Amino acid sequence: MDTGHSNIEGRGPAVLAVSSIILAIATLFVIFRMISRGAIVKRISPDDYLMLVAWLLTFGMTFAVCWGTRYGLGRHEEDVPDAWQSTLKKADYAFSVLYNPALMATKTSILMFYLTLSQTNRTFRWATIATLVVVNAGGLALTFLNIFQCRPVGAVFATPLPDNAKCTDIVIIYLTSAPLNIITDLAILFLPMPILTGMRLPKKQKIILIITFSFGIFVAAVDVVRIAYLQEASQTRLAEIQSESGDSGSSTRDTDFSWYASLSFMWSVLEVNVGVCCACVPALKPLVSRFMPQMLRDRGDVTEKSGTFSLRDQTADMANAHRIPSVISLPDGVDANAHTHASPPREQAEDDGPMGMMDFLTTPEMSEFPSRLDRTQTALTNTTRHTAPDSPAFFDFVNMQGKKSMLHMTNRESVFPISMVTILFFIWGFEYGLLDVLNQQFQRVSHMTAGQTTSIHSAYFIGYFLGPWLIGNWTLHHWGFKACYSVGLSIYACGTLIFWPSAVLTSYPAYLITNIIVGIGLSVLETSANPFIALCGPPEYAEIRLNLSQGVQAIGTVVAPLIANRAFFRENLNAPSLVSTQYAYLGIALFTIALAVAYHYVPLPEATQEELEDAAERLDSAHKASIGRVPVIWIILSLAALSQFCYVGAQEVVGTTFSGYMAKVVSPDWNEANFNAIGHTLFALSRFIAAGLNLFIKPRYLLLAFYIGTILFSALAMHRPGKTGLTMLLLTYFFEGPLFALIFAQGLRGMGRQTKFASVVITSAISGGAVFSPISNHLALDGKGAQYALIVAAVVFGFGTLMPIGLCAAPALARVVDPVSSKDASERPSETSSRASRALSFLNIGKKEQGEGEASGSVEFRERKASA
Structure with missing residues (x-):
C-alpha cells in the first residue's frame, strides 16, 4: 500500500501542489488581517470572526482534496486500487460538503463588512441585505443537497453502489450551483462601487480604494474556469440524455470520476482560497498605512506629525480647484479650524465612538482623527432621499455641469x-x-x-x-x-x-x-x-x-x-x-x-x-x-x-x-x-x-x-x-x-x-x-x-x-x-413669458421681504415662495 502512495500518477501531484500553495497564501492573508484589526485598529468585528470560520472551513475542504490525491484523486478509475475507493470517496464527500459552507462564510463576512460602509445609503444597505439572504439561503440549500446526495447517505461510500441506493451526480450539483456563485460573486464585486466611485478623495487614494474592492473579480474568473472543467464532465451526460438509451443513473466508476473531477476540485479550492484572500485585502489597509504610508499618499499631500489630514485644507483645496467656495460646507457644530493644526486628544475620539473600517479605508493616515469628522467627510458625498442624485464620477470632486431635462432638448x-x-x-x-x-x-x-x-x-x-x-x-x-x-x-x-x-x-x-x-x-x-x-x-x-x-x-x-x-x-x-x-x-x-x-x-x-x-x-x-x-x-x-x-x-x-x-x-x-x-x-x-x-x-x-x-x-x-x-x-x-x-x-x-x-x-x-x-x-x-x-x-x-x-x-x-x-x-413662449414675468415680479417683492421673512421663519413667506 505504501509503495502505491509513493508512486502517485496522473493529475494528483499538480492538484496537491496547487492546493497546498494557495492554502498557505490564504492563511497568510488571514493572519495579516487579524494583526491589522487586532494590533493596529484594536477592534475585531463580527466580519473578522466570520472570516476565521471561513478559513477553518476552507482549510478542511482543501485538506480533503490533498488527502484525496494520496488515494487516487487525479488518476483514471481503472488505476485506483479497490482498497483506496472507500477512503477516496470519503475525501470527495468531505470536500463536497464543506465547499458551499466555506463559500457562504466567506461571502457573509464580506457582506457583513459592507453593512458598515454606509449607514445613510438605504439602497446599498437593502441590496447588501438581499444579497446576504440569497448567499445564505442558497448556500444552505446546496449544503443539504450535497449532504444527502445519496439515499441512504451511507451509500456514497459504498463500492460498488448498492442496487437499492439512488445518488445524484455530484457534477450536476456543482454545475447547478454555478449560476448562484457567479451572480453573488458579481453582486459582491459591484455593490460598493457606486459609493466608492462617488466619494470625494484624492485621486491616488480613490484609485487604490477601487482597486482594493475590485480584487473580487479574480474569484469570478476562477469560478468560470472551474465551470469549464465541470463542463468537460457534463458532456457525457448530455450525450446520454439525447440518446433514448441514455442512463442518467450511471455510477461514478463508469464516468471516470476520479480523473475528470480532480481539476474541478482543484479549481474549486482555488476559488474559495482566492475568495478568502480578496476578502482580507480591504482589512489590510491599516497595516500598509502603518509600515508603507507612501503607497497610499498622493505626492504633495500635507500631513502633520500626528499623521492627520487637515479637513479644512482639503475642503479649501477642493473649492479653490473648482472655484466654487460655497459648494462644500461642514454641518452645524463642526469647526474645521479646530482640527487644522493639531489632532484632538484620544479621549475625544473615543467619545465620538469607535472608528469604523471605512474610516481607515478613506483616511489612510488618520488613526488618531475623530470618527465624527470622518463621518462628516463621508456624508458630504451622500444625498438625502428627497434629493436627486448626481451622476457619479470616478475622479472628480464636484459635479460642475447641470443636466438639462430630456423634455427640453433639441x-x-x-x-x-x-x-x-x-x-x-x-x-x-x-x-x-x-x-x-x-x-x-x-x-x-x-x-x-x-x-x-x-x-x-x-x-x-x-x-x-x-x-x-x-x-x-x-x-x-x-x-x-x-x-x-x-x-x-x-x-x-x-x-x-x-x-x-x-x-x-x-x-x-x-x-x-x-x-x-x-x-x-x-x-x-x-x-x-x-x-x-x-x-x-x-x-x-x-x-x-x-x-x-x-x-x-x-x-x-x-x-x-x-x-x-x-x-x-x-x-x-x-x-x-x-x-x-x-x-x-x-x-x-x-x-x-x-x-x-x-x-x-x-x-x-x-x-x-x-x-x-x-x-x-x-x-x-x-x-x-x-x-x-x-x-x-x-x-x-x-x-x-x-x-x-x-x-x-x-x-x-x-x-x-x-x-x-x-x-x-x-x-x-x-x-x-x-x-x-x-x-x-x-x-x-x-x-x-x-x-x-x-x-x-x-x-x-x-x-x-x-x-x-x-x-x-x-x-x-x-x-x-x-x-x-x-x-x-x-x-x-x-x-x-x-x-x-x-x-x-x-x-x-x-x-x-x-x-x-x-x-x-x-x-x-x-x-x-x-x-x-x-x-x-x-x-x-x-x-x-x-x-x-x-x-x-x-x-x-x-x-x-x-x-x-x-x-x-x-x-x-x-x-x-x-x-x-x-x-x-411657437405660440407657447407667450405662456412661458407670462410665467417668467410673474416670477420676476415675485422676486422683486421677495428681495424686500426675504431678510425679514426668512429671519422670522414666516410661514406666509415660505408658502408664497413655494407657490411661485
Missing part, C-alpha cells in the same frame, strides 16, 4: 442620449433572436412536445407582465429612467446564467424559469427605454424617434439567428452543440453585467414628475378634457394597452406558425431560416419607412393603415396556396413592424405626471404574446393546419384596430394624440 442635443439608449434596443433585439434559436435547439435535444414548446415561448411574455409591475414601476418612479437600464440588464444577466443548470439538466421547469427571468429583465428595460426615446427631444417627433430605435432593435433580431445557426449549431444537432451555447450565454451574461455597470456612469438626462406635468400643458387644455366623466387621457391609455396586447399577441401567432406554414402550405424542402430572415428584414425595414412617413402623415392614420395591412395580408395568407401565400405572410411581417412604436408613443401623449405609470401599463400589455399563441397552436394541431391557425392573428389584429378607430372617430382623443407642430409650439 434634436441635436438628444442625439447622444438617444444613441446610447438605442444600443440597448439592439441588445434586447439580438438577445430575443438568440433566445428564439436557443429555444428551438433545446426543444430538439430534449424532445419536447408541442405543448411544452408553446409554453416555453409563452413563459418569456409572462415575464413581461411581471417585470413592469413588480420591479419596473418602483424603479422608474424612485430612481428614474437610467436606473431601469442597470436593473433590467442585471436581471437579464441572471436569467442567462441560469441557462447553465437548465441545459445541463435538460430540465423543462428550469428552462421555463430561465425564460421568465429573461422576460422580466428585458421588460424592465422596455419600461424605461421606450418612454425615454419618446420623451427625449421635441415631442412632435416622438413616433419617429421610437420607430428608428425599434428599427435598430429589429436588425438585432435579424442578425442573431444568423449568427447562432452558423456559429453555434451549424448542421450538427447533437448534445455537445447545446453545451457550446452555454459558453455563448456566459459571455453574454458577463458582457451584460459590464454594460449594466457602464450605464450607471453614462450621463443621461432625466425628467421629474413636475417636468412631465409641465411638458403636457397645452393652451387648449386638450389633455384635460373628458368624455362623460372619464378623462380622455385614461381612455387613450386603455386603448393603447388593449392595442398593444392584441398586436404583440397576433405578432407571436404569426411568428410561431411560420415554421408549420412553410412545411404544410409551401414546401418542407424550402429553407425555413432564410425566409424567416426575409420576414424579419421586412419587419425592420417597415419601421424605418414609417419613421419617414411620419413626417407627413399623422400617427393615428399610419397606425390604422398598418393595422389594415396586417389584417388583409394575414387573411390572404390563410386562403392562398404555395408561393403566393408565403408572399402574403411575409407582407404581414412588413405591416406589423411600425405598430409597436405608434401605439406606445401615442399612448403616452398628454399623460403628464402619469407618464411613467402609462409606460408601465403599456409595457405590461406586451404579455399578450403569452395568450394567443397557445390558441393558434391548438387549432394547428386540431387537424386544421398552420394556415387555418392564422385566423387567430387576423381576428386579434382586428381588435387592435379599436385604438386607431377610436382616435380617428373621437375629436377629443385626436386633439391629444396629434403631435403639436413646431409652428403651433
Whole structure:
C-alpha cells in the first residue's frame, strides 16, 4: 500500500501542489488581517470572526482534496486500487460538503463588512441585505443537497453502489450551483462601487480604494474556469440524455470520476482560497498605512506629525480647484479650524465612538482623527432621499455641469442620449433572436412536445407582465429612467446564467424559469427605454424617434439567428452543440453585467414628475378634457394597452406558425431560416419607412393603415396556396413592424405626471404574446393546419384596430394624440413669458421681504415662495 502512495500518477501531484500553495497564501492573508484589526485598529468585528470560520472551513475542504490525491484523486478509475475507493470517496464527500459552507462564510463576512460602509445609503444597505439572504439561503440549500446526495447517505461510500441506493451526480450539483456563485460573486464585486466611485478623495487614494474592492473579480474568473472543467464532465451526460438509451443513473466508476473531477476540485479550492484572500485585502489597509504610508499618499499631500489630514485644507483645496467656495460646507457644530493644526486628544475620539473600517479605508493616515469628522467627510458625498442624485464620477470632486431635462432638448442635443439608449434596443433585439434559436435547439435535444414548446415561448411574455409591475414601476418612479437600464440588464444577466443548470439538466421547469427571468429583465428595460426615446427631444417627433430605435432593435433580431445557426449549431444537432451555447450565454451574461455597470456612469438626462406635468400643458387644455366623466387621457391609455396586447399577441401567432406554414402550405424542402430572415428584414425595414412617413402623415392614420395591412395580408395568407401565400405572410411581417412604436408613443401623449405609470401599463400589455399563441397552436394541431391557425392573428389584429378607430372617430382623443407642430409650439413662449414675468415680479417683492421673512421663519413667506 505504501509503495502505491509513493508512486502517485496522473493529475494528483499538480492538484496537491496547487492546493497546498494557495492554502498557505490564504492563511497568510488571514493572519495579516487579524494583526491589522487586532494590533493596529484594536477592534475585531463580527466580519473578522466570520472570516476565521471561513478559513477553518476552507482549510478542511482543501485538506480533503490533498488527502484525496494520496488515494487516487487525479488518476483514471481503472488505476485506483479497490482498497483506496472507500477512503477516496470519503475525501470527495468531505470536500463536497464543506465547499458551499466555506463559500457562504466567506461571502457573509464580506457582506457583513459592507453593512458598515454606509449607514445613510438605504439602497446599498437593502441590496447588501438581499444579497446576504440569497448567499445564505442558497448556500444552505446546496449544503443539504450535497449532504444527502445519496439515499441512504451511507451509500456514497459504498463500492460498488448498492442496487437499492439512488445518488445524484455530484457534477450536476456543482454545475447547478454555478449560476448562484457567479451572480453573488458579481453582486459582491459591484455593490460598493457606486459609493466608492462617488466619494470625494484624492485621486491616488480613490484609485487604490477601487482597486482594493475590485480584487473580487479574480474569484469570478476562477469560478468560470472551474465551470469549464465541470463542463468537460457534463458532456457525457448530455450525450446520454439525447440518446433514448441514455442512463442518467450511471455510477461514478463508469464516468471516470476520479480523473475528470480532480481539476474541478482543484479549481474549486482555488476559488474559495482566492475568495478568502480578496476578502482580507480591504482589512489590510491599516497595516500598509502603518509600515508603507507612501503607497497610499498622493505626492504633495500635507500631513502633520500626528499623521492627520487637515479637513479644512482639503475642503479649501477642493473649492479653490473648482472655484466654487460655497459648494462644500461642514454641518452645524463642526469647526474645521479646530482640527487644522493639531489632532484632538484620544479621549475625544473615543467619545465620538469607535472608528469604523471605512474610516481607515478613506483616511489612510488618520488613526488618531475623530470618527465624527470622518463621518462628516463621508456624508458630504451622500444625498438625502428627497434629493436627486448626481451622476457619479470616478475622479472628480464636484459635479460642475447641470443636466438639462430630456423634455427640453433639441434634436441635436438628444442625439447622444438617444444613441446610447438605442444600443440597448439592439441588445434586447439580438438577445430575443438568440433566445428564439436557443429555444428551438433545446426543444430538439430534449424532445419536447408541442405543448411544452408553446409554453416555453409563452413563459418569456409572462415575464413581461411581471417585470413592469413588480420591479419596473418602483424603479422608474424612485430612481428614474437610467436606473431601469442597470436593473433590467442585471436581471437579464441572471436569467442567462441560469441557462447553465437548465441545459445541463435538460430540465423543462428550469428552462421555463430561465425564460421568465429573461422576460422580466428585458421588460424592465422596455419600461424605461421606450418612454425615454419618446420623451427625449421635441415631442412632435416622438413616433419617429421610437420607430428608428425599434428599427435598430429589429436588425438585432435579424442578425442573431444568423449568427447562432452558423456559429453555434451549424448542421450538427447533437448534445455537445447545446453545451457550446452555454459558453455563448456566459459571455453574454458577463458582457451584460459590464454594460449594466457602464450605464450607471453614462450621463443621461432625466425628467421629474413636475417636468412631465409641465411638458403636457397645452393652451387648449386638450389633455384635460373628458368624455362623460372619464378623462380622455385614461381612455387613450386603455386603448393603447388593449392595442398593444392584441398586436404583440397576433405578432407571436404569426411568428410561431411560420415554421408549420412553410412545411404544410409551401414546401418542407424550402429553407425555413432564410425566409424567416426575409420576414424579419421586412419587419425592420417597415419601421424605418414609417419613421419617414411620419413626417407627413399623422400617427393615428399610419397606425390604422398598418393595422389594415396586417389584417388583409394575414387573411390572404390563410386562403392562398404555395408561393403566393408565403408572399402574403411575409407582407404581414412588413405591416406589423411600425405598430409597436405608434401605439406606445401615442399612448403616452398628454399623460403628464402619469407618464411613467402609462409606460408601465403599456409595457405590461406586451404579455399578450403569452395568450394567443397557445390558441393558434391548438387549432394547428386540431387537424386544421398552420394556415387555418392564422385566423387567430387576423381576428386579434382586428381588435387592435379599436385604438386607431377610436382616435380617428373621437375629436377629443385626436386633439391629444396629434403631435403639436413646431409652428403651433411657437405660440407657447407667450405662456412661458407670462410665467417668467410673474416670477420676476415675485422676486422683486421677495428681495424686500426675504431678510425679514426668512429671519422670522414666516410661514406666509415660505408658502408664497413655494407657490411661485
